[in-house]
Amino acid sequence: MSWLGPVLLAWLLLSLPGFALLLASGVRLPVRWGWAPVVTVPTMVALAALLHLLGLPWAPVPVVAGLLVTVMLTAAVRAVLARRRAAGEADPAGETDPAGEAGGPVARLAGVDGEGAPRALHRSALLSGSAILLGLLVVGRASRHMGGIGTLNGSYDSFFHLSAIAFIRRDGDAFLTTALRGIYGEPTFYPVAFDSLAALLPFDTITSANAMMLACLAALPAAVAALVSTVVTEPRRLPWLALAAAATSTLFLSTAAMGLVMGLWPIVLGTVCLPPALAAVLLVMRRHGLARLRALALAAGATLGAALAHPSVFFSVAVAAGLAVVVHGALDLGAGHRRRGLVLIGLAVGGLGAYMVGAATVLGGMSITPPAGVGRLDLLGLILADTPRIPAVVNPGVLFVVPWLLGLFGAVVAVRHREAVGITAAAGTLAAVILGEITDNPWAIFAPLVNPWYGARERIAPLMAFLLLVLMARGLAALVAWAARAPDRAAAPAPEVSGTAAPDPAAPVPARTRLRLASPLIAGALVAASVVAGLALPGRYPLLGSLAYTAYGLQLSPYVTELERDFIEETAAELPADAVVLGDPRDGTTLYWSLGGVETVYPTMASPLTRDTRLIGRYMTVPDDRRLVCGALHRVEPTYLYRDTSQYAGWRLSPEASSPWVGVRGVPAHLLTPVAQEGPYALYELELPC
Secondary structure, X not given: OOOHHHHHHHHHHHHHHHHHHHHHHOOOOOOHHHHHHHHHHHHHHHHHHHHHHHOOOOOHHHHHHHHHHHHHHHHHXXXXXXXXXXXXXXXXOOOOOOOOXXXXXXXXXXXXXXXXXXXXXXXXXXXXXXXXXXXXXXXXXXXXXXXXXXXXXXXXHHHHHHHHXXXXXXXXXXXXXXXXXXXXXXXXXXXXXXXXXXXXXXXXXXXXHHHHHHHHHHHHHHHHHHHHHHHOOOXXXXXXXXXXXXXXXXXXXXXXXXXXXXXXXXXXXXXXXXXXXHHHHHHHOOOOHHHHHXXXXXXHHHXXXXXXXXXXXHXXXXXXXXXXXXXXXXXXXXXXXXXXHHHHHXXXXXXXXXXXXXXXXXXXXXXXXXXXXXXXXXXXXXXXXXXXXXXXXXXXXXXXXXXXXXXXXXXXXXXXOXXXXXXXXXXXXXXXXXHHHHOOOOOHHHHHHHHHHOXXXXXXXXXXXXXXXXXXXXXXXXXXXXXXXXXXXXXXXXXXXXXXXXXXXXXXXXXHHHHXXXXXXXXXXXXXXXXXXXXXXXXXXXXXXXXXXXXXXXXOOOOOOHHHHHHHHHHHHHOOOOOEEEOOHHHOOOHXXXXXXXXXXXXXXXXXXXXXXXXXXXXOOOOOOOXXXXXXXXXXXXXXXXXXXXXXXXXXXXXXXXXXXXXXXXXXXXXXXXXXXXXXXXXXEEOOOO
C-alpha cells in the first residue's frame, strides 16, 4: 500500500476537526491549517469524555456525529453573538484579531489595515498549501526506505502504542483515565490523544500508527508557519517570512527522530501543537483590556491542547510563558513602571520556585534518560545542530549556519528595538540550549530542571528550534526593511537647472548599495540552499525512516523480524476467540494482541504491572506453599505459550530486561503441546501446572 492515501486520511483526521471549528467560530487566524491540530486535540479529548459518560463507543460514526454537532453548536453560538454585536455590543466571538488590535498581525493577514480581503485570503491559502506540500515532501523522503506504510516500527515504545490502539478499538473507550485499563489493570491517566486518533483510522494497528505519525510530521511546517505569521509583525512580508521559517523547520531532526526511530508518538503530536501554543502565549503580554482577555483565552486553549497531546509540551510552553513575563517585567522597569515590573518579575520567580519543588518531588522519577557521555563543547554542537541521540545519524552543522546567523541578527534587532516577542524568543532559545546541556550534567541539583522532559534533549529541542525560527524570520524582516530604505541610485549631482541639483538617473549604483538591496535575496537563497541540501542528503530523513523499520543493526536490533510477524499473524488467525497467549513480551508476543486480536498476558514490553502477572512471569513453575502462583494462573487463565529462540529473542538481546519473565521461559516440555512452528518461532497449547 502506498503511504500517500493513509497519510492524507490521517492528516485530515488530525486537522479537519480543528479547522472546521475555527471556521465555525469565526476566529481569524493566519495559516488556520497550522492552528488546526491544537484545536483538534482538546476537542477529541472532550468528545471522548462525553462518549464515555454516555456509554457510546469511540468509533468513527459516533465521533463524526459528535464533531458535526460540535461544529453546528459553535456556528450557532457565533450567530447569536453576531446578532448581539449588530445591536451595538462588543464582539465576544473574536471576529477580529484575537489579540484585539486592528493593526495586529492576525487582523492584517485577514484583510484589515488596508489590504483587500480576497488578496489576503489568497496569500493565506497559498502559504498554507505550500507548508502542507513541504510536510508531504518530508514524509516522502522519510518513507523512502521504510519498506511500506504497513511495516512494523521496531522501537520499544511502538509496541506499547500498538497495544493501546488495539485496546481503544476493542473497548470503544478513549477516555484519559480508562482507555488503557487493559494495559495497567486499573484506571490510570495516560495522554492517549495520539492513540485514540489512530484508532479511528480504517487500517490495521501498524498502518494506522505509522500513518498518524507521518501525518504529524507532515503537519509540522504549517504549524511553524502559523507561529511566525502570528508573532512577526511584517504584514506584507508574512507569507514569505513564514514560508521560509516553515521550510527551515525541516532542518531540525529531533521530532522526526522521536517519531520514526524512537516510537515516541504522543510527544510528536504534542510538538505539532507547540508552535501555535507558543504563538498564543507570546501574544498575551502585548495586549490590554478586553483584547488581553481574548488573547488569554486563546493561549489557555492552545496550551491545553498541547498538554493533552503530551504533558511534557506543557512545560515547554511554560518556559516561554515564564520568560515572557520576565521580559515584560524588565521592559516595564526600563520604562519607569517600577511596581508593575517588580510584580511581573516576582511572579516569574515564584513560578520558577514552585516548578523546582514540583519537579524535584512529583516528577522526581522522570529523569530516565542516560547521559550522552560527550564533552561540553561537543554536546553544544550536537544541540545547535539538533542532532538526535542516535549514533547512526550525523546532522551536518553547516546546514544550520545561516539560520543561526539570521537568528542572532534577529535577536540583536529585537533587543535594539525593545521588542518583547523577539527578546522573549531569544531568551527562550538560550534557555532551551542550556536545558539541553543540563540533560548531560552530572550534578544532581540540576536534574529537576529537565525532569518534565524525561532528561532527554530531543524533547527539549523543538522549543529551541521554533523560537530560533521566530528570530530568523525577524532577521529576514529586518534585512528586507534595510534594503527598502536603500537609495535606488547614487546621489551624484547633475548639471544645475534653475539653481537646483538633481540625482543623475544614469549614475551607476554603488556596490555597497547593490549589496544592501540584494541582502534579503542572498539570505533567502542561502536559507533555500540549506533546506534543499537538508532534504536531499540521504543520511537524514531517508536514514531516519529506515533505522526502526528496515535497516536493523545500524541502531536497533529487531524485537520482531518480518518472518516472525508473519508467523504470529498466521497463528493468531487460527486461535479460538477465548485464547490467551503467554510469553515473554520482548519475544514479540505483544503482536498476538495488537496485530492478531488475541488476548495476551503481557500486552506491552514494560515490566509486569499487576500482582498476578508479576507472579506468573517470575514464578510460574516454582511451587509455593500458599499457592499464590496457582491462584494467579487460574485468574489469568493462559491457554497458549509462544516462544522465540532466535538470535533476536528478548532474553538474548537483554537478559536483565527479560528477567521478569524467567518463569515463563522455564515452562517444562511436558506441559506443552505443539500447535505450530517455523524455524525458531513456536506456539504451544499450555497445560497449567496446577
